[in-house]
Amino acid sequence: MKAESFEKIVDHALADRQLQVALDRGTTRGVNARLLAMSETTDAQALRHQARLARERALNQLPELLEQLERNIIANGGHVLWARDAAELNQHVLTICRQHNVRRVVKGKSMVTEETALNHALEQEGIDVVESDLGEYIIQLAGETPSHIVFPMLHKTKEATAQLLHDKLGMPLTDQPEAMTRFVRGVMRQKYLQADLGISGVNFAIAETGTIATVENEGNNRLSISAPPVHVAVMGLEKVIATWEDYAVLVQLLARSATGQRMTVYNNLISGPRRPDEPDGPEAFYLIILDNGRSRILASEYAESLACIRCGACLNACPVYQNIGGHAYGWVYPGPIGSIITPLLRGPLTAPKLPYASSLCGACQAACPVEINIPDMLLKLRRDLVQAGDPSLGWRLGMKGWAVAFKSPMLYRLGGRIAGWLTRVLARGKGHLRWLPPPFNGWTAHRDFPAFGTPSFRERYLRRFKGQPHDSKKP
Ligand code: SF4
Structure with missing residues (x-):
């Protein structure tokens, strides 16, 4: 799917009744859960501001923190690899797979691997890769792509999901999400035990101790990380933070903003491979740090977009996303933040419609736990597009007439x-x-x-x- 065909995909999305039901249910639930969870904090605004400062601190000293992170992970017995772009990241993973004779991979949720199309690269080399997150697994079964940063199958109703599991895996039809989850869990158990390598994303990387943190609710990530003999974690370079104090602020805001929880059920903290006195865990641990355009963004007036902690709150709050869903944005990152990241990472002219996919109502900024000024960046991107000469002749003449x-x-x-x-x-x-x-x-x-x-x-x-x-x- 291409970001360029935005209008056509939007037309289909608006006419798709099942999608509209799924979007309505999913985004309404997301917004309400976040509002309730944030209302429980003593001072939500102060907490957001603290989180914002933590992210600013990290971005202001990014090179130093990344080097500190690398030093500490190596000291803990792990390996650190750097990837300039998607191809280099995929190549690193393939090299690791060859070194460890890997045939089967289980993978936890990771937007970075969506960005690099890692599954495809592994499958091309004959390596079997299975998504372990329930939503991602269902999306993989359906041959689709995620439509939300946190809820990858937000575009699917439970009825459509039940039918898919029935058709693909023979699950008896049910409308009970718990029964579907139980069924998939039974299928997945064997996959963890058979896997030669586990891949995970990274929510935060704490530089002062060389620790990566992943948060989740299903335990799938913990199994992907600890059951196979090799663990590869992948992260965008902006995920590093300075201290555990910063982590303490950010992790509670991430949970409240993403799923409306005070804390996610599993908070995995990994500082390296299994130590001699530990009963389980991988024998080898690799962290791959991806740039793929991020250092270019850091040096631009859009550096603020790197503060994003991928909570998905701006998606749920956005009246445009609520109506068109994530696939309309054409690439990995949907919603208001996707309308910024996609043109920045791939070049403004690859996605010229996205900065306009907003009424600039400010609901995204109001929802954002790290106070990112999304409307301001959307306006700046529109300015860049005009300066790059993107608008059609008709548009330019129309605006000139309007100004007169x-x-x-x-x-x-x-x-x-x-x-x-x-x-x-x-x-x-x-x-x-x-x-x-x-x-x-x-x-x-x-x-x-x-x-x-x-x-x-x-x-x-x-x-x-x-x-x-x-x-x-x-x-
Ligand atoms: S921009 Fe803010 S609200 Fe949107 S995903 Fe990132 S952190 Fe969450």
């Missing part, structure tokens, strides 16, 4: 009168239009357009305050 009209009171008045008359004629007394001619038909393709009222706001304003001093003209 808005600078001239006479033209503004005249334009308002003509538009008002035209919309009232076309509405034929119904108060709204079902259809507008091109290029305005994008609006009426999905909603009515209200006819302009009469008298206009401007006329009413002037009538009411005519003759009064300027500073008392309050509508």
Whole structure:
């Protein structure tokens, strides 16, 4: 799926009744759970601010922290590899697989491996890779891609999931999520025991002790990490943080913002391979740190986007995401933060529609646990697109005409009168239009357009305050 075909995918998404039901259920649940969990904190705003400072501290000293992280992991007996891009990360994993004669891999949830299409690279080399996160496993069975950072199968209803498990694995049909989970757990147990290597993502990497943290609710990540003899963790370089104090703040906000929990059920902390006195754990531990455009972002005015802790709260809160779902964004990272990260990582002209996929209502920023100013960055990306010459000739001429009209009171008045008359004629007394001619038909393709009222706001304003001093003209 390509970000370039955004409008076409949006049309399909809006017409897909099952998707609309799934989105409504999933995002409503996500928003309500987060609001409740945040309301339980003594001072949610102060906590968010602390989290923001922790992320800023990390980004401001990123090279030093990454080197500290590397030193400490090596001192703990692990290996650290650096990947400039997706291909290099996949190559590192394949080399590790060859070194350890790996044929079967279990993989916990990781957006970075989605970014590098690691599954595909492994499968091409004949290595069997199974997603261990329940949602990711179902998505893998369906041959689809995740549509949400935290809930990869948010686009699927439980009814569709039951049918899929019935068709692919012979599960007796049920509408009980618990029964489906139990069934998949039985299938997955053998996979962990047979795997030669486990892959995990990283939620935070704590530099001062060389520890990676992964949070989860199913225990699948813990099994993926500890059952196979080799563990490979992959992270974007922005995931490093300075101290355990920072971790303590961020981890509670991540859980509250992502799933509405005070704390996730499993909080895995890994500082290296199994030690001689430990009963279990992998014999070898590798951490691969991916750049893939992140250091370029760090040096730009969009560095703030690297503060993201991938909680998904902005997706749930966004009225655009709530209606079109994650696949419409065309790549790994959907929603408001995806509309920023995708053009930044892949180049603005690869996804020119995404910065416009927002009403700039600010719901994303209000939901964000690290106070990222998403609307501001979306506006800056729109500016970059205009400067890069992306808008069509029609768009540019239209904006120029608009600017001329808005600078001239006479033209503004005249334009308002003509538009008002035209919309009232076309509405034929119904108060709204079902259809507008091109290029305005994008609006009426999905909603009515209200006819302009009469008298206009401007006329009413002037009538009411005519003759009064300027500073008392309050509508
Ligand atoms: S931008 Fe903020 S709300 Fe959105 S996923 Fe990142 S941390 Fe969460």
